[in-house]
Amino acid sequence: MINYRNVTDDIVWIGGSDRRLHRFENLFPLPQGVSYNSYVVLDEQITLFDTADITVSDQYLENLTGLLGDRKPSYLVILHMEPDHCSQIATVAALYPEMKLVASAQAFRMLHQFFPELEGREEITMAEGGTLQTGRHTFHFVTAPMVHWPEVLMAWDDVSKGLFCADAFGTFGATDTALWADELDFEREYLSEARRYYANIVGKYGVQVQAVLKKAAGLDLAALYPLHGPLWRDAQGIGWFLDKYQKWSQYEPEDDGYVVIYGSLYGHTESAAQLVAAMLREKSGRDVRIYDVSGTDVSELIGEVWRCRHIVLFCPTYNNGIYPPMANFLHDCAALSVQKRVFALAQNGTWAPASGKLMTELISGWKDCTIVEPMLTIKSALHEADRPALDAFVEAVIKGGNV
Ligand SMILES: Cc1cc2nc3c(=O)[nH]c(=O)nc-3n(C[C@H](O)[C@H](O)[C@H](O)COP(=O)(O)O)c2cc1C
Ligand SMILES: [Fe+2]
Ligand SMILES: [Fe+2]
Structure with a gap:
């Protein structure tokens, strides 16, 4: 069954949650599951932001094709080439032959390592400061090297003022009935999983996370659209979570206990x-x-x-x-x-x-x-x-x- 959720009037979450996977990266236990967030922006030209993991691919493809019907996407933006978000790129590319791929130069090199069959597909290479205009929306791209792969891009949407922030600000834990962190008791239900996700996956790259936080501080930021876990839209919640990232990336503890x-x-x-x-x-x-x-x-x-x-x-x-x-x-x-x-x-x-x-x-x-x-x-x-x-x-x- 189709199971997508509106993020805004014209941004739609089409991802999926996996509660059966034992270990993320075949390494980290998932007692609360994991979500793979994927987004569609229904502008004059339709843009997809990332695909999903193979384990939720049926749900993802059903959501995508169910939502679009006869409409065709113009762009697939690849923010991060890790297979938990990329497994469906070739499948989606085959469904929509006219669709252009948007990614960083390094991401395109990785893309061809994973999917040699995509050779010849029209590519738009994005770097720091690059933009993509799709009608009402203009997406402004920033690079986020080593958060937590080298080729990572983030995209700020000038309509919703939301940042498609790749794996940053993500958390382990399936997406529940609520999509937004402010609809949940995040501190009680997700914080320890968000911290475990950060420390184990991004923790080594505190300096690089600091660089991204500086870029984020320069944006008019009203929402965060991460690739895993709940989304953020309230100023207080965003400030609270950015503060956690400030602490974590500087190795400053949150608690004085033992x-x-x-x-x-x-x-x-x-x-x-x-x-x-x-x-x-x-x-x-x-x-x-x-x-x-x-x-x-x-x-x-x-x-x-x-x-x-x-x-x-x-x-x-x-x-x-x-x-x-x-x-x-x-x-x-x-x-x-x-x-x-x-x-x-x-x-x-x-x-x-x-x-x-x-x-x-x-x-x-x-x-x-x-x-x-x-x-x-x-x-x-x-x-x-x-x-x-x-x-x-x-x-x-x-x-x-x-x-
Ligand atoms: C296979 C094995 C190897 C051990 N090697 C050492 C050792 O090299 N030096 C040492 O002082 N004690 C060694 N011990 C003893 C342990 O360090 C420890 O003193 C003992 O297991 C009691 O603590 P526990 O009840 O918490 O296990 C060894 C114990 C075992 C079973
Ligand atoms: Fe990743
Ligand atoms: Fe990821």
Whole structure:
């Protein structure tokens, strides 16, 4: 069945949601699903903005052909050449042979890698400052390199004052009955997924996101039309979400609480982490969240690292190394250029504890990250005799928390 939604009088959302896909990019779990947003602007000349993922292609094509009927689009604008938005380009091009493709020069090179059959199709190459006039609407293009691919374009519509912003300002989570963020309790239902999406997919490119935010500040901006998740139209909501992006892209935390992440083979390190987490909450009065590194998807842990400045790690020594799931988490932190965080470290070892030193060596190479002294060393299990060391550790973590 056709299931499209009006965004404005003449802009129509024709995307789809997938609640069956287990992992986005075959990597990130999707407990709330994911949406692929695609748009049609019904002006004198009709313009399509991106297509959709193959998993929602039936719905997308039904929406497109159902909406257009006998009408033919003049342009397909490709803002971003990742297959979650591009899988249907060749299909749509075959449906509408006269339709011109609009993209950046680099996107066209990628297009031909994915779709050699589109060789010879009329192309309009767009760069920074380029425009596309379709009747009432003029679209003004800005480049957004490495947010999060190199070829990304965004397009500002001078009628609705909305920015087709590609993967920026997107979130995991299917589109529900409401299309707009202001129709939802976004902070409760979507914020942690938006943060997880940002941190894991865009997080490495804070500098590039800052550049886009500067461009956005120069636009008369009344709406955001991202490729995933709810759309934004109210000034307060847009300001709130732009502020989140300001913080996230500068690695500034949102909350002053603690995130405790532990690994444990047999439970001894876990019980130490639980005790410290409880002591931290009691003594600091701040929010404390605790996660098992083996049982929590690393993308969630990364989202939490973006939320909070203060991270407490409990790690067993494993074959003279860092416990593998903790090593995996730290690898992701390094790969995403985690910055401006305060780490406190607790190591466990039954014969030769070494994970603390190894974690210190890794983290001390990260930009503007500090490590609280002293670290806590557990020899197999904590006992009452360890109380002074435990108190000293918690005190140091709280003192570290005040910097
Ligand atoms: C396969 C394996 C390898 C380990 N390697 C080391 C090691 O190299 N050095 C060490 O001091 N302890 C080592 N341990 C002990 C753990 O670091 C830890 O002390 C023990 O698992 C108790 O903590 P837990 O109950 O939280 O798992 C190892 C344990 C296992 C099962
Ligand atoms: Fe993407
Ligand atoms: Fe995407």
